[in-house]
Amino acid sequence: MVTGYRNVRGALKVSGTPLDPVYVVVEGISIISFNKIGTVLAIAPSVKTTVVSQIYTAGTIENVPLVSVSATNYSKWYFMINGSDVDIRRSGPSLNVDYNYTGAPFALTPGDLVEIKVEHFNAGTIDADATIYGYA
Numbered sequence: 001m002v003t004g005y006r007n008v009r010g011a012l013k014v015s016g017t018p019l020d021p022v023y024v025v026v027e028g029i030s031i032i033s034f035n036k037i038g039t040v041l042a043i044a045p046s047v048k049t050t051v052v053s054q055i056y057t058a059g060t061i062e063n064v065p066l067v068s069v070s071a072t073n074y075s076k077w078y079f080m081i082n083g084s085d086v087d088i089r090r091s092g093p094s095l096n097v098d099y100n101y102t103g104a105p106f107a108l109t110p111g112d113l114v115e116i117k118v119e120h121f122n123a124g125t126i127d128a129d130a131t132i133y134g135y136a
Contacts, residue, residue: 030105034061034134042125043071043118048078051130053115056108061134064114065105070096071118071128078117081106105135 038052051069054061069077071091079087079099086106091097108114116130 030063030065030135032065032133032135034136035131036061037129037131038116039127039129040118041127043120043128044125045121045123046119048117048119049128051116051118051128052132053113054132054134055114056110056112058110059136061108061114061132062136063105063107064132064134065100065102066133067099067116067130068096068133069099069116069118069128069130071120071126073120073122073126075118075120075126075128077130078115078119080115080117081108082113083115 036052036054038050040049040051043049056062067079069075069091072095074090074092074095077089077091077097078085079089087099089097089099106114114132116132118126118128118130120126
């Protein structure tokens with residue numbers, strides 16, 4: 001329940017301790033410092049194929065704020081963590097798809113596996129590209 005609003009000007013004075021239930025200090029945004037690109041050629045129809053994957057690496061990728069994918073025809077894209085679907089998207093009418101979690105990135109824990117997979121249902125084969133962006 002909100003009991004009132006406060007107009008804040010200038011620097012905020014932080015009080016409390018990290019043990020307080022609403023203690024929050026926001027210091028700014030994190031800069032993307034990691035990206036891994038993957039490409040797969042001649043993907044057969046109805047085959048869920050890994051385009052790029054990355055395991056949690058301390059100091060390199062601990063958070064995933066953005067993923068970009070593209071293929072040469074309409075496709076179904078899977079963003080997966082540890083073998084479980086986290087987000088599924090379809091391309092069309094554009095062949096490019098962005099997963100944008102910059103407002104609330106996925107925080108990884110040691111051993112987590114991030115995968116980007118693609119599947120299509122077109123006649124013939126397609127080529128696909130994907131990039132995982134991250135920061136520590």
